[in-house]
Amino acid sequence: RQMPVYLAEVFMMFPMAYILVLGEIDISVGAIVCLSATLSCMVCNTNAPFIVVVFTALVVGALCGAVNGFILTRFKELPPMIVTLATQIIFRGIAEVTLGAGGSIAITNTDGFRAIGGKVGQVPYILFLVLILGVLFAIFLGKSTFGRRTYAIGTNRVHVEKIRFIIYTVMGLMSGLCALFLVSSSYGANTTTGNGFEMDAIAMAVFGGISSTGGKGNLAGGIISAFIIVCLRVGLGQKNVNAQVILLIICVLL
Secondary structure (H helix, E strand, C coil): HHHHHHHHHHHHHHHHHHHHHHCCCCCHHHHHHHEEEEHHHHHCCCCCHHHHHHHHHHHHHHHHHHHHHHHHHHCCCCCCCHHHHHHHHHHHHHHHHHHCCCEECCCCHHHHHHHHHCEECCCEEEHHHHHHHHHHHHHHHHCHEEEEHHHHHHHHHCCCHHHHHHHHHHHHHHHHHHHHHHHHHHHHEECCEEEEEEEHHHHHHHCCCCCCCCCCCHHHHHHHHHHHHHHHHHHHHHHHHHHHHHHHHHHHHH
């Protein structure tokens, strides 16, 4: 069950690469995952159609990303790390208040989440989606006018606020997508959901050659590094290496 969880983190690496190319950073994504997962579980438990549950996770994620984008484009003097540190605390705080004293929620109807967590033979659906989105994000960054402008912002610090806002909103949207597949694996959410996901997303991108100073790198390298990290985590997990030790190893590599 751990493979889908690690693959879900790859969703966040795609827009994180764009943010790094901008020369910026977003450390609120783990908290966005937590809030999206929490609210989608709550909607699921109202017996709402699964499409509404999916819509909830994606919209909550996109709105959180849009909040980051709005603040950063409206108040240009504020550094992205400080802004997203603040929103990280806010988003996770909202999730914790929503979850209440128990600090967790389990879904009562698993049918929809069981469906998206299915497999073709031994290959989980999520792997196909990761590959498709990876190709699309890579082409868009490397070949489109939007991608060229993203590189230009990272190189010259020319503030094209519309592009920045779109990228941060997509970052939130992909965090919501990550939350959906995370719930499909755990059938619930708690106050620690999404912890450390921002570090994994950044590590995957940086290992793949995306410059943290902006304007350099391509997503193909990020995709390769993402699968290396996924294999590393799955392999060490099968050897019963403590999760915190695995996290420490990745931090040292980063």
